[in-house]
Amino acid sequence: MPDASSALNRATADITLTRDAREDLERASGAASKRGAAEPRNLDVLRALLANRGSLAVSTLRQLGADPAAVSASLPEDGAAPSVTLRQLLVNANREAQVLGHHQVDSIHLLLAMLYSDSPATSGPLQTAGLTMYDLRRHLQTGTTAAAGSIARGAAPDRALRRRPWPRLRGALGVSPVFLGLLGLVVASGALLWLNVLPNYIGPLTLVFVATGWIASVCVHEFFHALVAYLGGDQSMTQAGYLTLDPLRYTNIVMSVVFPAVFLLVGGVALPGGAVYINRGALRSKWWDSAVSLAGPVGTFACGLLVAAIFIGSYLAGLFTRANTPFFEALAVLGSIEMYALVLNLVPIPPLDGFGVIRPWLPYSVQAWAARIGMYGLILLFLAIWYVPTLNLAFVGAGNTLAAIFGIDPTYVYFGQQHFRLR
Numbered sequence: 001m002p003d004a005s006s007a008l009n010r011a012t013a014d015i016t017l018t019r020d021a022r023e024d025l026e027r028a029s030g031a032a033s034k035r036g037a038a039e040p041r042n043l044d045v046l047r048a049l050l051a052n053r054g055s056l057a058v059s060t061l062r063q064l065g066a067d068p069a070a071v072s073a074s075l076p077e078d079g080a081a082p083s084v085t086l087r088q089l090l091v092n093a094n095r096e097a098q099v100l101g102h103h104q105v106d107s108i109h110l111l112l113a114m115l116y117s118d119s120p121a122t123s124g125p126l127q128t129a130g131l132t133m134y135d136l137r138r139h140l141q142t143g144t145t146a147a148a149g150s151i152a153r154g155a156a157p158d159r160a161l162r163r164r165p166w167p168r169l170r171g172a173l174g175v176s177p178v179f180l181g182l183l184g185l186v187v188a189s190g191a192l193l194w195l196n197v198l199p200n201y202i203g204p205l206t207l208v209f210v211a212t213g214w215i216a217s218v219c220v221h222e223f224f225h226a227l228v229a230y231l232g233g234d235q236s237m238t239q240a241g242y243l244t245l246d247p248l249r250y251t252n253i254v255m256s257v258v259f260p261a262v263f264l265l266v267g268g269v270a271l272p273g274g275a276v277y278i279n280r281g282a283l284r285s286k287w288w289d290s291a292v293s294l295a296g297p298v299g300t301f302a303c304g305l306l307v308a309a310i311f312i313g314s315y316l317a318g319l320f321t322r323a324n325t326p327f328f329e330a331l332a333v334l335g336s337i338e339m340y341a342l343v344l345n346l347v348p349i350p351p352l353d354g355f356g357v358i359r360p361w362l363p364y365s366v367q368a369w370a371a372r373i374g375m376y377g378l379i380l381l382f383l384a385i386w387y388v389p390t391l392n393l394a395f396v397g398a399g400n401t402l403a404a405i406f407g408i409d410p411t412y413v414y415f416g417q418q419h420f421r422l423r
Contacts, residue, residue: 004032007039011087015094016165018106020055024048025110042083043075046114046122049107056157057107060139066129074125084118092116100140102161112136164233164284172230172238176246179219185212193327206330206419213334217303217341218275219245224299225276225292232288234279242276250275286360293356297345304338307331308406315407329416335408340399350377 008029017025027048028040049057050072058068084092092113093105102109114122115133140158189209192198198205226242241249283289311331314320320328346354350370359367370377385392404410 004029004037004039007086011039011085011090015090016104018104018161020052020057020107021093021105021110024052024055024107027051039086041086042089042114042119042122045086045089045110046126047072047075049110052107055107056161057111060108060111060136060157061129061131064131064135064139066131071125071129074128076121076125083121084116089113089119097161100137100158100161102158103164104161106161108136108140108158108161167230167233167235172243173227174244176241176244176249178248179216179245182212182216182219182247186216190327190330193330194324196323196326202326203419206326206333206416209330210334210337214337215247217300217338219247220303221296221299222250222275224295224302225278228288228295229276229278229283229292232283232292234282236279236282237276240277247275280360289360290357293353293359296353297342300338300342300345304335304342304403305406307335307338308403308408311335311409311412312407325412326419329412329419331416332403332408332412333416335406336400336403336413339402339406340395343398343402344381344395347381349381351375352378352381 005026008025012022012025024045025040025048028044031044031048032038032040049055050061050068052058053068061068061071089110090105090113093109096109096112097103097105100109111126112133113119115126115131115136117123141156143156185208189205189212193202193205193209196202223243223245226237226240230237230243237243278292280289280292283292311328314328345352348354348358350359350373355370359370385395400410400413403413
């Protein structure tokens, strides 16, 4: 027996529908399945649409002086007139949505598509009821009624359709094996530090634990950037693989992961690096643009809070012992580095996220200047921190203070640092 629902799913695979349009099409598919048809005809869709009293299409018909029940009664029998395929009907409806500046196909777009000349079974009765494509489009955009030529007060009927719908997260998010491997190294090195089974290798184990933990947190940082950008309208985040926490998917793996990791190991400086390319022209507004930049530090802060929660939770549970002290020293170093990076990354100079938050609100000349600087600003900042001890101490002090506020003991940070640095 033919399944019209399968045909509907195939026809709408690449078209975003509103709830009303989906309900109308599913009702039409049910009617087609009952009579043994492979897919719903235009008449099925129109009957289902006219029966949905709460839809924009039906309310528009009424405001234009047409009676949905009378239109439904005037429809010919199934098969009495030629009909375009369901896919072509949806393509036509999607074209109407795009022309009107709408982001989803609604019942009103289906109604417009059924006024096309290639669907005489539906266009004839609708035109007999006094409906034209011009009147429908004008009413949608202005609220004007054809009879009186008056404009209704308040928002235009299509205001909701002009809002970009929230993107679906199902199927967009994932966790890459590379990130899972990083977490495996963090857990393995942390377990060896906790058990203290290799007391002669506390230094190398601390290096592995902190470095891999920091790289994993950079992945989280970039993931937060990508997630907010995706929600804000940049659909390219899924195609680029930025929502999988995979460091190999980043635009510049050297500047984003390797470079910061080397700085971390050599100088103990948690230098952040931008890695996700954002199509800022696709974002909903300047506010979303700022939110994308702020999301990265929020991800870093979340990692810092996780470290602090483990530290405080273990203390409250009485898990601190002399044997596992190396683990908590390494954990404290990682927590202080997260807070250090948070403070550093909020400095409002390009290309740091602190500047990214205010960038959309600056003159275009300033934005262009910042774009030309690029990653050179990050290198200059590192050199300034390296050769100006007072500046580095200020960031270190701010990071340690923030870590202490959230319960990470500075004493553990100090002794952990003795195991950590290569120099």
